[in-house]
Amino acid sequence: MANAKKQLQVSDEVAIQITNMNKWYGSFHVLRDIDLTVNRGERIVIAGPSGSGKSTLIRCINALEEHQEGLITVDGTELSSDLKNIDTIRSEVGMCFQHFNLFPHLTILENCMLAPVWVRKTTQKEAKETAMHFLEKVKIPEQADKYPGQLSGGQQQRVAIARSLCMKPRIMLFDEPTSALDPEMIKEVLDTMVQLAEDGMTMLVVTHEMGFAREVANRVIFMDEGQIIEQNEPAEFFDNPQNDRTKLFLSQILGH
Amino acid sequence: MADLSFVRKEIIPQRAAPLSQTGIIGWFRKNMFSDIPNTILTIIVGYFIISILGNILPWVFSPTWNSVSLTECRGILAELGRSGHGGGGACWGVIRERWLQLLFGFYPSELYWRPILAFVLLGLALAPVLFDKASRKLIYLTAIYPFLCFWLIWGGSIWFPVTVFSGFIVAYLGYVYVNKAFGSLAGVIASIALPVLWWLFITSPLSISLHSIMPIGSEAIESDRLGGFMLAVLIGVTGIALSLPIGILLALGRQSNLPILKAVCVCFIEFIRGVPLITLLFVASTLLNIFLPPGSNFDLILRVMIMVTLFASAYMAEVVRGGLAALPKGQYEAADSLGLDYWKAQRLIIMPQALKISIPGIVSTFIGLFKDTTLVSIIGLLDPLGLSTNIRADMAWNGILWELYGFVGLIFFIFCFSMSRYSMYLERKLATGH
Numbered sequence: 001m002a003n004a005k006k007q008l009q010v011s012d013e014v015a016i017q018i019t020n021m022n023k024w025y026g027s028f029h030v031l032r033d034i035d036l037t038v039n040r041g042e043r044i045v046i047a048g049p050s051g052s053g054k055s056t057l058i059r060c061i062n063a064l065e066e067h068q069e070g071l072i073t074v075d076g077t078e079l080s081s082d083l084k085n086i087d088t089i090r091s092e093v094g095m096c097f098q099h100f101n102l103f104p105h106l107t108i109l110e111n112c113m114l115a116p117v118w119v120r121k122t123t124q125k126e127a128k129e130t131a132m133h134f135l136e137k138v139k140i141p142e143q144a145d146k147y148p149g150q151l152s153g154g155q156q157q158r159v160a161i162a163r164s165l166c167m168k169p170r171i172m173l174f175d176e177p178t179s180a181l182d183p184e185m186i187k188e189v190l191d192t193m194v195q196l197a198e199d200g201m202t203m204l205v206v207t208h209e210m211g212f213a214r215e216v217a218n219r220v221i222f223m224d225e226g227q228i229i230e231q232n233e234p235a236e237f238f239d240n241p242q243n244d245r246t247k248l249f250l251s252q253i254l255g256h
Numbered sequence: 257m258a259d260l261s262f263v264r265k266e267i268i269p270q271r272a273a274p275l276s277q278t279g280i281i282g283w284f285r286k287n288m289f290s291d292i293p294n295t296i297l298t299i300i301v302g303y304f305i306i307s308i309l310g311n312i313l314p315w316v317f318s319p320t321w322n323s324v325s326l327t328e329c330r331g332i333l334a335e336l337g338r339s340g341h342g343g344g345g346a347c348w349g350v351i352r353e354r355w356l357q358l359l360f361g362f363y364p365s366e367l368y369w370r371p372i373l374a375f376v377l378l379g380l381a382l383a384p385v386l387f388d389k390a391s392r393k394l395i396y397l398t399a400i401y402p403f404l405c406f407w408l409i410w411g412g413s414i415w416f417p418v419t420v421f422s423g424f425i426v427a428y429l430g431y432v433y434v435n436k437a438f439g440s441l442a443g444v445i446a447s448i449a450l451p452v453l454w455w456l457f458i459t460s461p462l463s464i465s466l467h468s469i470m471p472i473g474s475e476a477i478e479s480d481r482l483g484g485f486m487l488a489v490l491i492g493v494t495g496i497a498l499s500l501p502i503g504i505l506l507a508l509g510r511q512s513n514l515p516i517l518k519a520v521c522v523c524f525i526e527f528i529r530g531v532p533l534i535t536l537l538f539v540a541s542t543l544l545n546i547f548l549p550p551g552s553n554f555d556l557i558l559r560v561m562i563m564v565t566l567f568a569s570a571y572m573a574e575v576v577r578g579g580l581a582a583l584p585k586g587q588y589e590a591a592d593s594l595g596l597d598y599w600k601a602q603r604l605i606i607m608p609q610a611l612k613i614s615i616p617g618i619v620s621t622f623i624g625l626f627k628d629t630t631l632v633s634i635i636g637l638l639d640p641l642g643l644s645t646n647i648r649a650d651m652a653w654n655g656i657l658w659e660l661y662g663f664v665g666l667i668f669f670i671f672c673f674s675m676s677r678y679s680m681y682l683e684r685k686l687a688t689g690h
Contacts, residue, residue: 064589083597091595101590105608105688114604115594147688167594 013040015202021070032226043203045213048223054206058173062093094164098176100156102148109144112166134162154185174205222246318345325652361483361638374408412476415463427451479557483638492626495564503572528570536563541635568625579614612686619679623672640664
């Protein structure tokens, strides 16, 4: 995170449009009247206390969670219960999880080749080249033939990023990608994400890494109790928060 | 004050470990005589083992191989001055005289080559399924093996298994063409409906007419002549081969979001698990005839195979469900987020892991199923136990007990122990990480 990334281009093209979206778990109202427009090339960090619905929000974007009201449009495709639309969106949107969720019975290379071969129907050879390209990009090509269980947490998370990139997604979602990592491994994963941002990827990141938010994000969203409380450019967000809830949250996580 | 500085000048080379650590003496000291209670236990257990073997071994090694009846065998033993429990020695003559019967039942002896060939081909057909190193080309043999085996054992016109097999080709063609013309759902329906119609209405007249044009076939063997270990292996292998896929589908159905499918699977599993296998076998042997159209002759062994398969698949479904439950939810989510559809995710991500977790349970079910084949003796099929009863009813061998059941038990043990060893090999092979 050496230099600021503010100068990165954000286009006018809309990548994700969420309109008046509501979601319930049983009778519990987890997401309330969410409105969010994400332009292509934006790097959005979503922060908030646990249970505020930030993970649920990004999981709704690729239909890992179902929403009950409102519209979600990803890359012009509307997310409905139509399975075809869901599959289209999922192959356009990459996702990284807190616990990596690599496939432990496959080697690193096979993990990366699986979706291109079976979903995109690329040839084995082409899939292998793509996989090696992205493994080099996350700086672990030498681990290609190992199994996930033999890698450190940071390496596994970088493989997970590479695995998503192999599908050539236009949007990447990160669900607390560094929360399960040791401090010294957090940096290697964040570096990879910074690199991704520099390449112009549209990113939605749920994280508690405020340093990353300040350096890389072009917008920070603060959520609490299932609603968007405040959003702003990082500098304004951190230096001049408006809502009391935001001020309390920032004082708590930046206080030590 | 002492000098605290120290610099090593030379590196100490490795030395051999003391003898008490390695070798046979070390092993005994560590595992048998490590402390006083352990030593006492070793001595007591050693005494028991030696005294039991001292009684059994003389009984096992008894020179009665050539005797032709229990009386003659007792005579030989009495001449040698041996007496005691079980007449002082085993009467192995019964095994020498009847072992072929224990293997093949009342199968005509001049045709023994047919089940033997079927058994050898079974080994070849299983090889590509069980071992990576086996030639992939053998998989074609695996595909046609069930029909080949049927024809080898039961004989008759070759056109019958051929036409039954072509039902699968009909299913495939139906799927391909209907899928192209009317979409995937119609394709799936066609791939199920067409072969069923084919088997119900076309198979039998077609095979008869083909046979009248080109009579190729071998001597037909009636089902009641099948018996012994051949029957146990036939029922066991059929049950094992079919119960795993059916069990997987039931387990998936039980986890499904579709309420009707789920209810059907739950009812089936709970019903079958709630009923003893013997009951199902009685249903197969007696009750089923009531429901079948009069005059239809549905082979008893086939009915038993179906019941055993259904029984095992209900248990298999629960074993597989255990494996599915052990998988973290993240695996499903990762597969979903990469855009894999349900069946691809199941096939590539979920099942390889769930089945690996369930290997011990799956193999236990297989072993249980194989041993349960002996229950068919109750409905009059001549499996090894049924045959043993028959042999004991023979005047010459009336009263013989240990030798027959010991032999049958030994063969079962060899089969079951091999399965158990194979499952351990498989677990080692599939272990990844750490």
